[in-house]
Amino acid sequence: MSIVRVALDLPLLRLFDYLAPGASASDIGYRVSVPFGRSLRMGVIVDWIATSEQPVDKLKPVTAILRDIPPLPTDWLALCEFCARYYQAPLGEVMAFALPPMLRRGKHPRPQKAKKDLNAVSAKHESKPASTVCLPSLLAAQQAAVEQIVSTTAFQTFLLHGVTGSGKTEVYLRAIEATLAQGRQALMLVPEIALTPQLESRVRARLPHAHLVVANSSVADAARARGFLDALTGNAEIVLGTRLAIFTPLPRLRLIIVDEEHDASFKQQDGVRYSARDLAIWRAHQQNCPIVLGSATPSLESFHHALAGRYHMLTLPLRAVAEAPPIVRTIDTRREKLQEGLSVALINALEQRLGRGEQSLVFLNRRGYAPVLACPACGWISRCQHCAANLVVHLADKHLRCHHCGFETAIPHACPDCGNVDLQPFGRGTQRLESALIERFPQARILRVDRDSANSAKKWQALLASIHAGEVDILIGTQMLAKGHDFPKLTLVGAVGADAALFAADFRAPERLFAQLMQVGGRSGRADLPGEVLIQTEYPTHPLYQALIDHDYSRFAQSQLEERKTAGFPPFTFQAMLRAESRSMGESVAFLAQARDFALAFADSYITLYEPVPMRLHRLMALERAQLLVESDNRPALQHFLAQWQTALYTLKRPRTLRWHVDVDPLEF
Numbered sequence: 001m002s003i004v005r006v007a008l009d010l011p012l013l014r015l016f017d018y019l020a021p022g023a024s025a026s027d028i029g030y031r032v033s034v035p036f037g038r039s040l041r042m043g044v045i046v047d048w049i050a051t052s053e054q055p056v057d058k059l060k061p062v063t064a065i066l067r068d069i070p071p072l073p074t075d076w077l078a079l080c081e082f083c084a085r086y087y088q089a090p091l092g093e094v095m096a097f098a099l100p101p102m103l104r105r106g107k108h109p110r111p112q113k114a115k116k117d118l119n120a121v122s123a124k125h126e127s128k129p130a131s132t133v134c135l136p137s138l139l140a141a142q143q144a145a146v147e148q149i150v151s152t153t154a155f156q157t158f159l160l161h162g163v164t165g166s167g168k169t170e171v172y173l174r175a176i177e178a179t180l181a182q183g184r185q186a187l188m189l190v191p192e193i194a195l196t197p198q199l200e201s202r203v204r205a206r207l208p209h210a211h212l213v214v215a216n217s218s219v220a221d222a223a224r225a226r227g228f229l230d231a232l233t234g235n236a237e238i239v240l241g242t243r244l245a246i247f248t249p250l251p252r253l254r255l256i257i258v259d260e261e262h263d264a265s266f267k268q269q270d271g272v273r274y275s276a277r278d279l280a281i282w283r284a285h286q287q288n289c290p291i292v293l294g295s296a297t298p299s300l301e302s303f304h305h306a307l308a309g310r311y312h313m314l315t316l317p318l319r320a321v322a323e324a325p326p327i328v329r330t331i332d333t334r335r336e337k338l339q340e341g342l343s344v345a346l347i348n349a350l351e352q353r354l355g356r357g358e359q360s361l362v363f364l365n366r367r368g369y370a371p372v373l374a375c376p377a378c379g380w381i382s383r384c385q386h387c388a389a390n391l392v393v394h395l396a397d398k399h400l401r402c403h404h405c406g407f408e409t410a411i412p413h414a415c416p417d418c419g420n421v422d423l424q425p426f427g428r429g430t431q432r433l434e435s436a437l438i439e440r441f442p443q444a445r446i447l448r449v450d451r452d453s454a455n456s457a458k459k460w461q462a463l464l465a466s467i468h469a470g471e472v473d474i475l476i477g478t479q480m481l482a483k484g485h486d487f488p489k490l491t492l493v494g495a496v497g498a499d500a501a502l503f504a505a506d507f508r509a510p511e512r513l514f515a516q517l518m519q520v521g522g523r524s525g526r527a528d529l530p531g532e533v534l535i536q537t538e539y540p541t542h543p544l545y546q547a548l549i550d551h552d553y554s555r556f557a558q559s560q561l562e563e564r565k566t567a568g569f570p571p572f573t574f575q576a577m578l579r580a581e582s583r584s585m586g587e588s589v590a591f592l593a594q595a596r597d598f599a600l601a602f603a604d605s606y607i608t609l610y611e612p613v614p615m616r617l618h619r620l621m622a623l624e625r626a627q628l629l630v631e632s633d634n635r636p637a638l639q640h641f642l643a644q645w646q647t648a649l650y651t652l653k654r655p656r657t658l659r660w661h662v663d664v665d666p667l668e669f
């Protein structure tokens with residue numbers, strides 16, 4: 001018998017066998033079209049076998065094996081298998097996600113007309129570097145980092161800890177260049193789509209002849225499929241993309257770079273809940289090649305591994321161009337009546353920059369005008385009908401909007417409960433800050449950059465261009481602006497509203513706040529002008545702010561690690577979350593309780609199962625959500641437990657509308 005085993009995109013943990021007369025082991029990795037129920041489905045052949053556990057007369061024949069593109073290579077299948085196993089997802093779902101949409105549907109892109117010479121495989125990176133580009137001579141620390149990376153021929157995880165503006169990107173470029181010179185491929189991951197264009201142009205400027213593929217969800221269907229195939233066939237030399245790029249097949253992969261490795265965007269929060277950074281490390285191990293995790297504020301997980309000697313730490317302690325890092329100060333707002341959220345000290349500093357023709361950035365990580373609209377007469381507040389969240393006031397287009405489900409409604413003229421016409425916006429978002437600054441500095445050119453003002457790639461590029469052209473005096477931005485950008489005329493960063501994150505319930509909140517402030521502060525004083533960072537706070541002596549003032553990531557990180565150790569949080573324990581959502585909280589909790597009882601029967605002493613509880617955002621899009629935390633200080637034990645549990649969970653009785661999923665190494669609580 002010639003039988004193929006197929007992974008189908010179904011929420012089932014099993015594979016499916018089909019008859020495939022004439023098939024052979026060399027068909028493993030081809031996409032295949034098969035009958036399923038009353039329709040046809042696309043899948044991937046993951047095995048070729050002689051006998052099935054199913055009776056042969058029950059097996060249906062495949063409809064067609066699609067050999068129009070080369071088979072997906074074994075190491076790619078192995079990556080998907082690992083991802084499925086580790087993150088407790090069906091293999092077919094992982095593969096469907098890992099393939100570009102066009103290939104997943106069984107189509108393939110039309111071959112592109114040969115582009116004139118652009119990617120000509122001939123005249124590229126021969127011995128001398130691209131002649132027209134003038135290479136900066138590396139600082140000693142950069143040089144040392146590059147040498148260590150390029151001289152490493154086997155698997156090794158490097159943690160490139162470099163302060164903002166220390167020239168990490170320069171190190172990546174050199175390492176990529178060396179990789180390409182050996183005729184190998186490099187993969188570079190960035191946390192956000194918004195960061196790909198500028199990096200792409202830097203790579204292209206440095207390696208103009210290299211065949212570069214960009215992989216992210218905003219790339220058009222055909223181009224994405226073509227990029228995937230270019231990588232698969234070995235034509236592409238550099239793949240640059242967001243987390244999904246980790247699934248690009250690369251037969252000659254020799255170097256992986258994960259920029260801003262601490263960024264939570266590397267973890268997918270729905271569907272297949274994988275961490276691209278962690279998969280990248282697995283992939284580097286699989287390929288026996290070096291991987292570089294870069295950050296000014298490494299994740300505590302990575303830093304912990306580096307301290308323990310599992311990762312090799314490379315440090316860039318100095319900025320590459322500016323003399324000194326920006327001076328960081330706190331502004332004590334305890335005794336001050338703020339003017340629309342702004343302290344006198346910050347206003348003066350902004351004024352000074354205006355006078356000198358320099359740029360400033362006011363950082364507030366909350367978009368909209370105000371987080372809630374309230375009625376002072378009766379206590380009504382704007383709540384989302386579908387979520388356990390407030391509707392945010394968006395004055396720019398006169399709407400109340402839920403930032404969780406997107407529900408929106410016009411701002412009411414009067415209180416829906418008592419008719420009072422004097423409704424008050426409470427708190428402050430970027431739009432409100434913008435109005436306040438326009439009022440205070442009428443002569444200044446003020447630009448707000450957040451997901452509302454930059455809601456398309458085009459708008460975002462236009463905003464960036466006008467900042468670079470020096471057409472802006474004061475920028476107002478969320479964390480969108482905090483990452484990766486180089487604005488030479490920016491000399492002042494003011495942070496407002498940061499305190500909120502100091503006492504958040506999430507144990508990762510301080511880590512995120514520190515990273516955000518460090519990163520946004522790092523936007524200032526990157527060229528020859530000195531930078532200053534002012535943090536408005538009611539807790540000026542808080543150790544987190546003190547560590548920022550001293551530019552001491554390491555002190556902050558070590559004290560956080562101490563706290564995590566005492567509290568038994570990651571990276572000292574490993575976690576997984578079982579979540580359920582349904583039309584009633586009772587149902588969701590009951591399902592989890594049942595799952596817990598079930599688990600108690602086989603969970604060994606390594607496993608701690610907590611009680612099911614409502615999630616913090618306990619209602620989202622009219623679904624009531626609960627979760628159950630599982631913890632262990634032994635990762636293999638946790639993995640073993642989850643695999644058993646997962647199988648059992650599929651058999652549990654549940655209301656038809658209830659959905660559940662497992663999230664391994666969750667970042668959201």
Ligand SMILES: Nc1ncnc2c1ncn2[C@@H]1O[C@H](COP(=O)(O)OP(=O)(O)OP(=O)(O)O)[C@@H](O)[C@H]1O
Pocket residue numbers: 136137138139142162163164165166167168169170171296320321483484485486522
């Ligand atoms: N050795 C060098 N000599 C001169 N200029 C350099 C050198 N290395 C980097 N630069 C320049 O310094 C600036 C910052 O470098 P780069 O963007 O690589 O830093 P980074 O660490 O990646 O920054 P961040 O993480 O803060 O975005 C860039 O303008 C870059 O061209």
Ligand SMILES: [Zn+2]
Pocket residue numbers: 384385386387389402403404405406407621
């Ligand atoms: Zn909502």
